[in-house]
Amino acid sequence: MNRGGGRERVWFWFVAPAVALLVALNVLPILVSFAVSLTRYNPILSDNPEWVGLGNYAALFGKANEEVWRSFGRTIALVILSVGLEAGLGFSLALILRKEFRGRGVVTALLLLPMMLSPAVVGSFWRYLFNTDYGALNWLFDQRWTWTGSNPRSFFAVVLVETWTWTPFMMLLSLAALNSIPSALYEAAEVDRAGAWFRLRRITLPLAAPLLLLGIVFRAIDAFRLFDTAMVMNGNLEGQPTTFLSVLIYGRAFGGSLSLGEPAALACLMLLVAMALAALVLNLLERARRKTA
Amino acid sequence: MQAAGLGLAFLAAGCSGKREAGSIKILWADWQPSAALADLCKLYTRQSGIPVQVIKKSWDGAFTAATFSEFRNRDDNYDIIIGDSQWLGLGAEGGHYLELTDWFPKNVAVNDITPAAVKWYCEYPKGSGRIFAIPCEGDAMAWAYRKDLFEDPGHREAFEGFLKRHKVPHFPLAPPATWDQLRWIARYFKESMPGMAGLVMVTSRSYDMATMSFEQILWAMGGEFGNYETYEVRFNTPQTVRAIRYFDTLLNYSSSGGRNLGYGDVGGEYVAGRAAMMCNYFAFLPPLLNPLENPDYFDKTGFFNSPIMVDGKGVSRRVTSLGGQGMSVNAHISTARQKRALELMKWFSSTEVQRLWAQKGGFTSNLEVLRSPAFLKAAPYNPLFEEAFGMMRDFWAVPEFDQLLAVTQRELCDVIQNGASPEKAAARIQVEHVRILERRRALAKGGG
Numbered sequence: 238m239n240r241g242g243g244r245e246r247v248w249f250w251f252v253a254p255a256v257a258l259l260v261a262l263n264v265l266p267i268l269v270s271f272a273v274s275l276t277r278y279n280p281i282l283s284d285n286p287e288w289v290g291l292g293n294y295a296a297l298f299g300k301a302n303e304e305v306w307r308s309f310g311r312t313i314a315l316v317i318l319s320v321g322l323e324a325g326l327g328f329s330l331a332l333i334l335r336k337e338f339r340g341r342g343v344v345t346a347l348l349l350l351p352m353m354l355s356p357a358v359v360g361s362f363w364r365y366l367f368n369t370d371y372g373a374l375n376w377l378f379d380q381r382w383t384w385t386g387s388n389p390r391s392f393f394a395v396v397l398v399e400t401w402t403w404t405p406f407m408m409l410l411s412l413a414a415l416n417s418i419p420s421a422l423y424e425a426a427e428v429d430r431a432g433a434w435f436r437l438r439r440i441t442l443p444l445a446a447p448l449l450l451l452g453i454v455f456r457a458i459d460a461f462r463l464f465d466t467a468m469v470m471n472g473n474l475e476g477q478p479t480t481f482l483s484v485l486i487y488g489r490a491f492g493g494s495l496s497l498g499e500p501a502a503l504a505c506l507m508l509l510v511a512m513a514l515a516a517l518v519l520n521l522l523e524r525a526r527r528k529t530a
Numbered sequence: 531m532q533a534a535g536l537g538l539a540f541l542a543a544g545c546s547g548k549r550e551a552g553s554i555k556i557l558w559a560d561w562q563p564s565a566a567l568a569d570l571c572k573l574y575t576r577q578s579g580i581p582v583q584v585i586k587k588s589w590d591g592a593f594t595a596a597t598f599s600e601f602r603n604r605d606d607n608y609d610i611i612i613g614d615s616q617w618l619g620l621g622a623e624g625g626h627y628l629e630l631t632d633w634f635p636k637n638v639a640v641n642d643i644t645p646a647a648v649k650w651y652c653e654y655p656k657g658s659g660r661i662f663a664i665p666c667e668g669d670a671m672a673w674a675y676r677k678d679l680f681e682d683p684g685h686r687e688a689f690e691g692f693l694k695r696h697k698v699p700h701f702p703l704a705p706p707a708t709w710d711q712l713r714w715i716a717r718y719f720k721e722s723m724p725g726m727a728g729l730v731m732v733t734s735r736s737y738d739m740a741t742m743s744f745e746q747i748l749w750a751m752g753g754e755f756g757n758y759e760t761y762e763v764r765f766n767t768p769q770t771v772r773a774i775r776y777f778d779t780l781l782n783y784s785s786s787g788g789r790n791l792g793y794g795d796v797g798g799e800y801v802a803g804r805a806a807m808m809c810n811y812f813a814f815l816p817p818l819l820n821p822l823e824n825p826d827y828f829d830k831t832g833f834f835n836s837p838i839m840v841d842g843k844g845v846s847r848r849v850t851s852l853g854g855q856g857m858s859v860n861a862h863i864s865t866a867r868q869k870r871a872l873e874l875m876k877w878f879s880s881t882e883v884q885r886l887w888a889q890k891g892g893f894t895s896n897l898e899v900l901r902s903p904a905f906l907k908a909a910p911y912n913p914l915f916e917e918a919f920g921m922m923r924d925f926w927a928v929p930e931f932d933q934l935l936a937v938t939q940r941e942l943c944d945v946i947q948n949g950a951s952p953e954k955a956a957a958r959i960q961v962e963h964v965r966i967l968e969r970r971r972a973l974a975k976g977g978g
Binding site for chain 2: 299303386389475493
């Protein structure tokens with residue numbers, strides 16, 4: 238009994254630091270943020286938050302806050318476009334890299350480079366590449382296009398940068414998924430004289446789907462809260478094509494005089510949406526897994 | 531994740547260090563006036579033995595961040611803060627600026643200061659008589675123009691023909707008397723000189739830029755943001771829509787990037803010889819007369835104040851956007867430091883020192899200095915500055931100014947940069963301003 242109790246105590250002490258960190262850095266701030274979202278609070282004006290209940294949430298749904306919904310629309314568009322492109326390109330690259338060829342390891346390692354860079358660094362150097370006057374992109378097309386700020390192109394510039402950065406991640410997951418498919422299935426299909434399209438549709442995609450979906454979930458959640466790249470490339474001004482929800486929240490909370498109530502409410506709503514998104518896709522993932530099993 | 535981030539910031543924000551300083555530390559933006567003030571304060575140090583340090587922070591966010599951080603942490607890093615006129619409400623209501631209502635009349639010759647300066651830089655709320663600052667750098671928007679182009683006989687003749695072609699009653703190619711004249715002149719240069727902009731104005735989405743250029747047209751057309759005493763928003767009116775449209779059409783005669791220019795960019799376009807006229811704050815005008823900073827046109831530059839706008843009913847108005855800053859004492863420093871800071875401010879506001887301030891390029895609000903022949907002759911724009919005091923108006927100076935500004939900037943820039951509808955912009959600004967000021971309005975009515 239003593240031995241068992243000792244083991245349990247050891248178990249507790251191994252787990253406790255991680256749990257404490259999680260509570261201190263995630264759970265507690267979320268709770269504080271939720272509490273702030275129920276108040277009118279500007280620490281510059283007063284140390285005492287004023288209770289407004291769900292007033293801040295109601296204000297977000299009012300006609301006087303259209304920018305929030307425009308920003309939400311931009312964020313969803315970014316998620317669909319960038320994650321769609323990343324999944325498509327990543328999977329295609331994985332199909333190519335699955336085949337044996339000379340230097341495959343080097344090519345794979347090089348392709349993984351973008352996702353190893355810090356998003357702030359990525360944003361900074363792409364900002365130079367997109368520069369209207371001396372950017373490499375305009376030099377390549379011999380144009381003076383504006384790729385940043387309030388120009389509609391800035392949205393597509395961020396989609397491009399996101400795709401460039403995170404396609405390797407989808408490629409890596411796809412590669413893992415493809416390698417996990419038993420080769421016997423392909424051999425059997427070959428015996429049955431099944432075509433490439435049939436093999437892709439009936440063997441590769443269904444069996445790779447669970448891992449692919451997992452990647453899509455991760456990326457969708459990540460893209461939904463995109464902040465750093467957009468912020469570095471275009472700043473946090475309201476109404477720009479790259480003022481995504483995270484950027485809007487930051488701008489409203491910390492860009493001016495620290496009126497925190499409404500941005501906190503928006504942050505909590507955003508967290509709920511991200512959680513719902515994750516739950517939805519995880520559910521799909523589970524269904525796909527069951528189907529495959 | 532954003533929620534967690536906000537919460538973490540909230541928890542972390544409580545930490546601040548308190549420090550007693552031996553000298554007087556002044557926080558201001560990093561620009562020519564702060565360099566002039568640092569220079570002037572050397573004299574104070576010689577006279578009083580108290581070292582004065584002017585801490586300069588860049589306009590692109592660092593100055594705002596340093597000030598608001600000082601406010602938020604109730605910190606005592608700076609003794610004096612020379613904050614933007616729009617921050618007055620935040621500093622006063624938050625208890626960060628020391629109230630000077632009693633001190634002011636006893637230590638500053640109030641009658642020597644232009645009433646407009648007291649109203650816009652010192653008093654909060656407007657009309658309350660409560661004072662939180664003394665005027666430091668007066669500022670307003672004005673225009674610079676290329677005298678060599680305006681006085682060129684060839685251009686004068688061509689301009690006459692241009693007006694005839696467009697069936698516009700004749701007026702000379704000279705500093706414009708009305709906004710319509712200004713628009714025709716800008717159009718003439720834009721159409722007759724390839725690569726030359728008729729005008730450049732500050733139009734960037736950053737901070738307050740496009741709004742500051744626009745609001746002088748808004749007020750001149752009879753529009754307004756609202757009532758600064760009752761907080762009633764009166765933005766969505768036909769005058770406002772006309773003003774937004776007018777501003778938008780003016781920018782047709784700007785440079786190729788003229789719909790997104792910052793304070794510095796405007797001067798850059800002018801100095802590069804790519805604009806016939808430029809509109810900016812007085813504080814940005816002195817470099818235009820400096821051969822080192824404007825080598826090609828320093829001796830070919832003239833100035834004029836924002837012109838008159840005549841509305842459809844024949845009513846004429848002439849307004850300029852107020853800029854500049856008041857000088858306030860940090861309320862979070864010790865009483866001894868407050869006393870020391872107030873002594874410096876008393877010294878600074880004396881007529882003698884204001885004279886020196888003006889000599890160093892500072893824009894004074896002291897009536898005696900403003901009207902003195904020495905000041906009026908010191909620079910070609912000085913008489914215009916004296917005149918501008920009668921034309922100044924400011925944006926909302928309430929603590930929510932940044933939210934009001936963000937909305938105005940967003941919608942205004944959507945019109946001038948992305949072709950959005952002026953009607954929709956005016957309606958959106960109205961709705962959002964009403965929401966932002968809702969509580970303040972209720973309190974003013976006694977209902978909150």
